[in-house]
Structures are given as C-alpha cells and as structure tokens.
Amino acid sequence: MSVYDDFNLTKDFDKDYCLQVFAPLNVAFVKGKGSYLFDQSGKKYLDMIGGIAVNSLGHNHPALTSALKKQVSELIHCSNYYYIPQRSALAYKLCRYSFADKCFFSNSGAEANEAAIKLARGYFYYKGEDRYEIITAKMSFHGRTMGTIAATGQEKFRKPFEPNLPGFKYVTYNDMDELESAVTPNTAAVMLELIQGESGVHPADQDYIKAVRKLCNEKGILLIIDEVQTGVGRTGRLFCYENYGITPDIMSLAKGLGGGVPIGATLCTAKVASGFKVGDHGSTFGGNPLACTAGNVVMDQFIDKDLLTNVGKVSSYLFSELHNLKNKYSTIANVRGMGLLIGIEFTPGISASLLRERLLGEGVLVSAIGSSTIRIAPPLNLTETDAKVFIKVLTKILKDQKKRPLSETAAYGSTAKEPGKREDYIDKELEA
Numbered sequence: 001m002s003v004y005d006d007f008n009l010t011k012d013f014d015k016d017y018c019l020q021v022f023a024p025l026n027v028a029f030v031k032g033k034g035s036y037l038f039d040q041s042g043k044k045y046l047d048m049i050g051g052i053a054v055n056s057l058g059h060n061h062p063a064l065t066s067a068l069k070k071q072v073s074e075l076i077h078c079s080n081y082y083y084i085p086q087r088s089a090l091a092y093k094l095c096r097y098s099f100a101d102k103c104f105f106s107n108s109g110a111e112a113n114e115a116a117i118k119l120a121r122g123y124f125y126y127k128g129e130d131r132y133e134i135i136t137a138k139m140s141f142h143g144r145t146m147g148t149i150a151a152t153g154q155e156k157f158r159k160p161f162e163p164n165l166p167g168f169k170y171v172t173y174n175d176m177d178e179l180e181s182a183v184t185p186n187t188a189a190v191m192l193e194l195i196q197g198e199s200g201v202h203p204a205d206q207d208y209i210k211a212v213r214k215l216c217n218e219k220g221i222l223l224i225i226d227e228v229q230t231g232v233g234r235t236g237r238l239f240c241y242e243n244y245g246i247t248p249d250i251m252s253l254a255k256g257l258g259g260g261v262p263i264g265a266t267l268c269t270a271k272v273a274s275g276f277k278v279g280d281h282g283s284t285f286g287g288n289p290l291a292c293t294a295g296n297v298v299m300d301q302f303i304d305k306d307l308l309t310n311v312g313k314v315s316s317y318l319f320s321e322l323h324n325l326k327n328k329y330s331t332i333a334n335v336r337g338m339g340l341l342i343g344i345e346f347t348p349g350i351s352a353s354l355l356r357e358r359l360l361g362e363g364v365l366v367s368a369i370g371s372s373t374i375r376i377a378p379p380l381n382l383t384e385t386d387a388k389v390f391i392k393v394l395t396k397i398l399k400d401q402k403k404r405p406l407s408e409t410a411a412y413g414s415t416a417k418e419p420g421k422r423e424d425y426i427d428k429e430l431e432a
C-alpha cells in the first residue's frame, strides 16, 4: 500500500504536509473517463462540477490525451525567449474567434486578471493620463493574488492580508446608478464577471451590461470582463459576452481553456495592447508548448467539432428538468445560470453541504456555494444520458427528504447555519 492507493495515507500526508487552506471531501480520485471519475477503491462518480468548470472535455478525452502525450514526448517547456508555434496558433484562434486582436498567456485565472489590471493601468500611463482606479462589483471573485483580492468585492478575502493594493472601488452588481456615481476622472476600468459564479451563479442583467458598455465608451473607461469561469463555451456561446451583445476591451480566460492543463489568457483590442511594452509583463511558464497544445485541442473542439451544440442541447434539458423539479419540490427556491453553469438554490434551512454529501454518497459530484446553493459546471461534452443520471439521483434525494431531511438541524439535531445571506456565499474553506 502506498499514498497513491491508500486513502488514509493520502489523507494523513495531506494533513501533515499540506498547508490546510482547503477542506477536502472524504475521497481521492485516481482515474477519469468521459464525465466519470474513479476513486482509489474503484467507485465511479458522475462529475457534475468538472474540476470547477475546468475539465471542459471531460476526463481522458482521446484528442486531448493523445495530443498531450505527443507533446510531452517532443517538448514540454521552452521559454518565452523563443517563438513557440503552439502559442502562436492558440493566440491566432482566440483572436480569430473573439473581439480581441492580441493575447498574453499565463497559468491561472488570477494571473490572467493580474495582467488585465496591469494592462489597463499601463494603457493610461503610456497615454499620459492619470487614470488608475478600477471599479469592480460587490460579491465578485477575481482570484487570490494580492492584486486580485484587491479587485474582489468581498472584504473577507482581503481583511487578513491588509494593507491591500490601493485603487479599487466596489459597487452593487446590476446597479447602474451606483456605478455612475463611483466614476471619477481617475477611473481607468470597470471590471466585471457576467455571471458571478463563486458567489452563487448570479447572471448580470442584459440592460445593465449594455449600459455599462455605453458609460465606458462615453467616459473613455476600459471594460474588463472576467471570463475565467464563463469563457470557452461554458455558457453556450464561445464567450459569455456574446450573450450580452457587447464586446469588452480586455477579457481574462483560464479554467476551461486548457481542459485541465493550467493556462490563463488575457485578451485585448489592438488599442489597449499599447498598455504593455517589451519587458512590462511576462511569465516563465505562460504560453509554453504543453499548455498551449491543450488550449489548441480545446479550441478545435469548438471550431471543428461543434461542441457548442452539445452545450445548448444538454443545457436546455437540464434547465427544463430542474424547473420541473422546482415546480414539484418547494425546497428548490431558484434555478439560474446559463449553458452548463447552473446554480440551484434551496430554501433557507436546506443545507447545500449536506445535499452535496448525499449526492457524493450516491456517486455524483457538485459544489456547494454559500449555505443553500449547489453549483454544477460539468464537462461541456456531458451527454444527455449522463445529465439524466444527475436528475434521477437529485430527484431521489428530494423524494427522500421526509425520511432523510436536508436541513442540518433535522438531520443531525444540531443548529443549522444561518439561512442564505448573499454575503455568506463563498465558503472560504471549500472553494478553490
């Protein structure tokens, strides 16, 4: 027995040697195929969270696996001192299929957002304008670096690490008046998610986003859209901004772009590209041959294989079934989201973590956000047959509610957490 096949050893080593910033569920996965994961004992789980919107092609996808195997045997890494064909190819595809003219590669969502923030400030610096303020939304989530916690509109992520990076302001999401009043002559950018994923899957209003774009145009402010979670097909369009009929000036991507291989990308218009001169930004690993090979395979699934059609089809099925469940079970308060990024909010008192635990027991993986919402962000090639399995298991758990209650008080006789306040949403211990 080794740490690789003995769960108790895996757990002990984690406790002893890893910084305890996560609170993992009681399982370790060793293999995946399609939309399924297998734990150390061989038990099979339907993966409805896809590594938090990362495994866009599921697990062990033949095209991704074979391209990566080939690339590993040829060249894993090569520095940005040199031209990298895989990087050139991926940059071309991202620009060709989006609003953007230029692209910078990094390794994560936070880094993609760091580059976006720096680029916006650099743009005004080189123009000789004193603009540095970035307005972001309350309840947003942009990452864990010092720059991106400053951008994140939730004090709990910033407080322990003060002093925070200055120059950020937070306004209520979907409130145009508040945004207008926050603008000053020093405003460089407005930075928004189109769906606040980490705080409960809350989509922005169409009218709001259109009005934000208009305001930015009128005032010469840059619009940064964080598509780390919503990008690369997740919402049924290649990029979520397409659902809103606007284009950003800067967009960040990560999560699904590499299908599981770490990669981040910051895209911008030709005009904004003047914000970075040679030496202003960089990354040792960003844009390396291995990561860009993954990005190319993922993009090819949209360009050549019409993956978006599947997202639309399976999304319609899931929304329709979830709305049926909502009509049947009063414990479902709301179903929201777009494409294959869906939040299912339960009535106060129903514990999302208990529900997640029940689903895990039945071999289905989801995430719990806040006290009463579960999120699904499965592989984009999830089949309708697999989606049916999810609905069947969820229905069974909801049917059993009388016998096996989903409130912690009823289940454990202990006091349940405070019912769903929006402020409680991101569970620091549980979310990546």
Ligand SMILES: Cc1ncc(COP(=O)(O)O)c(C=O)c1O
Pocket: 108, 109, 110, 111, 113, 141, 142, 143, 144, 193, 197, 198, 226, 227, 228, 229, 254, 255, 432
């Ligand atoms: C919208 C958004 N931006 C940024 C991030 C940070 O990405 P990463 O964890 O890859 O740094 C996340 C992660 O959940 C996210 O959802």
